Amino acid sequence: MTTPSRGARRSLCALLPLLLTACGDSPAGTPDAGPPWDGTYTELEDRGYWVDTGRHDACQFVDADNLDPLLCQRPSGFDLSGCSAAELSTLEDQGIYQVVLRAERRVRPDRPTSTSVSGGSISFRLSADGSQDALGSGPILARDTGNGTFFLSGRRSLALTTGNLVTTAAFAGCRVPSPGVITGCYVSCVENPVTGYSKTLGTFEAHRMTWAPGEGEASGGLSRVGEASTTMIRPADLYIAKEHAYVVSLDRPPLLGGLSVFDVRDRANPKLVKTLSFPGDTSWNGVWAKDDALYVASNSSGLVIFDIRDPANPTFVRRAEGPTTVHTVLVDGDRLYANAPGTGTYVYDVTNPMDPPLLQIVRPTVEGGYGDGPHDVFVYENRLYVSNGSDGFQIMDVADLNDVRQLGSYFLPRLATYAHHSAVGTFAGKTIAFEGGEFPGSHVRVLDVTNPAAHIPLIGTFRMRAPTSMHNLLLRGNLLYVAWYHEGLRVLDVSNPTKPKQVAHYNTFREDDPGREHSVFEGNYGVRIPGDGYVYLVDASRGLIILNEL
Secondary structure (H helix, E strand, O other), X not given: OOOOOHHHXXXXXXXXXXXXXXXXXXXXXXXXXXXXXXXXXXXXXXXXXXXXXXXXXXXXXXXXXXXXXXXXXXXXXXXXXXXOHHHHOOOOOOEEEEEEEEEEEEEOOXXXXXXXXXXXEEEEEEOOOOOOOEEOXXXXXXXEOOOOOOEEEEEEEEEEOOEEEXXXXXXXXXXXXXXXXXXXXXXXXXXXXXXXXXXXXXXXXXXXXXXXXXXXXXXXXXXXXXXXXXXXXXXEXXXXXXXXXXXXXXXXXXXXXXXXXXXXXXXXXXXXXXXEOEOOEOOEEEEEEEOOEEEEEXXXXXXXXXXXXXXXXXXXXXXXXXXXXXXXXXXXXXXXXXXXXXXXXXXXEOOOOOOOOEEXXXXXXXOOOOOOOOOEEEEEOOEEEEEOEOOOEEEEEOXXXXXXXXXXXXXXXXXXXXXXXXXXXXXXXXXXXXXXXXXXXXXXXXXXXXXXXXOOOEEEEEOOOOOOOOOEEEEEOOEEEEEOEOOOEEEEEOOOOOOOEEEEEEXXXXXXXXXXXXXXXXXXXXXXXXXXXXXXXXXXOOEEEEEEOO
């Protein structure tokens, strides 16, 4: 079958504004992308999220084995004699930072000191007047960031059934190796009601979340066409149908999430026309549409179905049979896949979109029992690709739902890795999966999944700045669109899947956007390309952003 040109597809979609779902964002994958790749590769070692590059700085600690808690909150606990006051004096007194930690020494009473090395992360925010200062999820207790000095300390208390887990941490900056990057030493002291007191020391590298060095707002031909915000907090996903953008939001109590509806007939001036949520049900994470039905993944009430025959005014139809928590949702043909963490993927028949019966529950087999997945799935050529959280990446044959078979698995190395999302296509006759993670250090993995029962080799990778996290992926021909939180939208040429190459970007993150937080999950959450000539993004603070399509 001949594939219509991009221009022809745009013209067709323009003629069918009320049937836009038929023109666009299906998960059908990419047919064989053809040359220039010849299908050969060298299998790579999977090094995980955190790659140890050695100590981040040469600063040291005073009396490292001393368990005095006061050393966890005072500058006197650090030997900063070799640090550069001149470099530190160049820092601004504000900014949002994501931080890579290298733990190097752990001290506990009556136990041998551990010198094993491990990675970690944290974030902090500094404001000029101190009103928004925060370290991780707690307040900053002490701050000295002027006159060539950089020191922060903070404390967090977590209530457990056994008592309070209290963590006190301090960070002493030493050098500024490049603009917006601080290196130094840190100490973290934990009072655990079960395991007792411990002290961890190490070095850190903090990156201010301004745009990456040398970057402007956009490159590669991408530019902003229009933008509109919503009164709902934390927009997290979107779907385009019937000349409207449906954006779902998570909540941040007491602020509410829910559904925001934008009229996008004028792409340069999208308009928010409706918001809605239900009492006690305001955390909605995923959205999809088929014909006149809109499907919402709710963290409180499962799969929620709306009627969008009047696209500006969705009306509630029903909650589908199944789990009370659904995190993501995807429609492929006449099947809907709803993903319930810790339970499985619920498969529905959407031949009648308003009243889908449950057909099957798909649960991959994983060693040690089913865990926190599935987070999301992708469907391609009768296979279900399951991003199964900390349990890795599984491939299921779902041609016959009465005989679902597990074909293979790719288990992620080390702790703190997470299979989050994927996109699959055919390149040089091979089935290639682009697997994406979440959390700091996550990146694009390229896997050859042609014969998953035999072996799934890693054949390519693509990374951004070490402390940032990616989120979702979308494959269109030879272009892989990646929603990468702080890094905005990244467009990769994957015509040679072993060597993904960035060809365009659009930065959505700005520190001073209203409602902006300092979490690692800030910035661009999602991307949709419905085939109407535009790219639609959803940013956690800015809301809906519309770009031109490449």
